[in-house]
Amino acid sequence: MPKDHEAFQQAIYSFLEEGATDGLRRSLQEVHPADIAEMFPVLSLAQRVKLLRIMDPEQASLVLFELDREMLPPLIESLGFNRTADILDAMSTDDAADLLGNLPGGIKQKLLDLMETQEAEDVAELLEYAEDTAGGIMTTEFVAIHQDITAERAIQLLREIAPDAETVYYVYVVNRQAQLVGVISLRELILAAPAMLIEEIMRRKVISVNVNTDQEEVAKLVAKYDFLAVPVVNDNNELLGIITVDDVLDVIEEEATEDMMRMAANIDVDEQGPDAGVLRRASRRLPWLIGLLFGELIAGHVIEGFSGTLQNMTALAFFMTALAGGTGNAATQSLTVVVRGIATGEVNPRQVFKVVWGEAQVGLFIGLTSGLVLAGLALLWQDSLSLGLVVGASLALSITLSTILGSLVPVIINRFGIDPALASGPFIATLMDVTSMFIYFSLATLILVR
Template sequence: MTDTNILTQTKSRTEIRLELRSQLQTLLEAQNLEAAKDLLQRVQPVDIAEAIAGLPQTTQVIAFRLLPKNQAIEVYEYFDSTVQHSLIAEFKNQEVQDIFDQMSPDDRTRLLDELPARVVTRLIEQLSTEERQATAQLLGYHAGTAGRIMTPEYIALKDNFTVAQALERIRSLAKITEIIYYLYVTDTNRCLSGIVSLRDLVTAQPNQTLGEIITRDVVFVNTDTDQEEVAKLIQRYDFLAVPVVDREQRLVGIVTVDDVMDIIEQETTKDIYALGGVQSGGDSYFQTNLFTVARKRVVWLLILLLTNTVTGSIIKSQEDLLQQVVTLAVFIPLLTGTGGNVGAQSSTVVIRGLNTDELQAMGATKIVLREAIAGAMLGVTLGTLAMVWAYWLQGNLFVAIAVGVSLVAIAILASVTGSALPFLFRSFGLDPALMSAPFITTAVDVLGVLIYFNIARLILNL
């Protein structure tokens, strides 16, 4: 058993990565390049990429150049786009060409999407004719679609091949294709006819034709299918890959599960940013210029600031009531805060349910009604506690009742608002996540204050 295997068994992956980064930095600072090179040869490429990315920028190039060429290409694909940009700037032209030409087409296209146009033009010109054509094909599709994220590195077999011929072709192409677990069968016009697994192929008789053993009910996507839909499809059917066809039903590529994991992470990050009222724009938040960060965040905050002025106007309009019963003002933060929290909870669960298609079968009306009932139950529970606390604090029964009743009404309103607005936004073709917690909270604040004062006037007969 090697030292690396022992290390893997006794330490977590996080501990291994941190230790690797520390050891690598120590060796490079001591200029012990041979030991650093030996250290990197015994580690997984993804861990090497993370260790190098954690080094000071001036040291990253030195560490990367210690890697053998084949390993360097694989490690480079795991780097974040920021590190990839930085290394490209430091490489000589020949080094860039060697790495860029041998990257998988989908990873290469993803990198090109992040680079300035001037650099993209230079890099594409350096590619071999075959790789340039493959890259141009992917760049020709819209961003965020199956065509843009697919890889053309797959094995296609003809339906008139025998099993023996198919296995021979697989042996010749296995090293240059991304996946061989699924084998795609096409007719003479390159149209997708069916699919056969490697297991089915090796258990079939050598003289059988693929047309006899393939599965013709194939789940596929089109080149213009949204990448999030592709991810949901692979997740739904537990695929390792899904074929991509063009408008003529010709097989043009595949999307693999590792690409889908990246998509899910991107989409989840985008939704979380939206829920927090932050415009991500598809960029990494923590690697974005601070002025850009402030500009993206200030938009929502300005909207919320203007909306909150309405709350102030409502309070000002109720000066006569507050002058007669000053204690009413004490409970405004309690009511608006609780209402905002209830609304944020409802909007969060509904938005998540919409993103996962969990709510598809239930329908908007049923969901909103369900949340309204939940809001009523929460309101009664919290309202009773708030009424007892308000009476103990102020000793005014009518004020306590006004607080309790208002909290019930606000909780119901918040639940309905938080659950209904995401559906409304989706019906307009907008992202439901835009109905984020800050927006719901502010809306409930305005309406909650209005409800509170009107209930107080009614109960106190003022």
């Protein structure tokens, strides 16, 4: 019944308009926090504040975390710092750290000062870790028990401490030095005989990640092994926190967005949201556009070098965009297949030769076919066999080359530890514009102009 929530959203909206606080309170209890957060973009600031005041801190914390970060500073000012600090106290530490980390320094410090001491300390500690590392996405609320207690005692302990822990689906086992020594799933704990010792039933092989591991690596690990959560340790194997699968879902979506933005459009994902200012969005896109413009001018220089040939036969100009465009498209196809293949693990970047040779064969086939088509069209349109030959041969050669470059460049830069998505489509397309113009006018000069 996923459509139910729309009816409740409508009800909340009506109650807000009427100022009916009781109805509002009742209907808010019926709706998932994610659905309440979904309404915020269309509400006024006063309405947003009203909702956050009526909800209890627990619910408000879940809603607040879901909101677009750019919406927060004015909202917090209107809501008041004291109320916001209460809401943050109710939030899990990793979410609170994530939220605070995205706020201006002044607001962040003021809120930390107003929060409960223990919670504020935990959050401040999490804020020390780089945002895109395991430390930056882990939570410190996890369940750890000692290895020398019984299964029955462990379940009893869970009853006492569980409400504070983000997930109890895995229970981690530590020794007296707080080092991670084992893991047991809640399911295994329940299925075990009550008198068994934890160290008899725990699994001793625990896959963990270091606190400084890149978040993309963590996401790959969780996806590969189908984990619900993964423990985070320091260099001394002391258990510091856990990362749960819901945070990993966010990371995977974030990384796919980043790849797509870099590869297709040469821009970083940050600050392109509809709520960011026009100037900021434009200034993030400009540098590459201008840089590529200079690249394209090299193609212009190549053409100018052959201006004698062009003057003799202006019909050459009619096929320039077809050549440059077709070559760019073929390059982008190869690039996308290889870059995405590396990201999902389907393409092994160590097998450079295999990858490039495969794409080269595909390119040769595509190039010959497309070249034949374009040659035929040029012949029909301009009634010149030699022009058709030049146009077709240029396209065939350029496309073959473009699939080789489109697969070689990402594989090579991946070897140097650079994100292959940075070998973006526009970059390769510009490179191929220069190359294809050189091939085209060279062939034309050789064959057409004697």
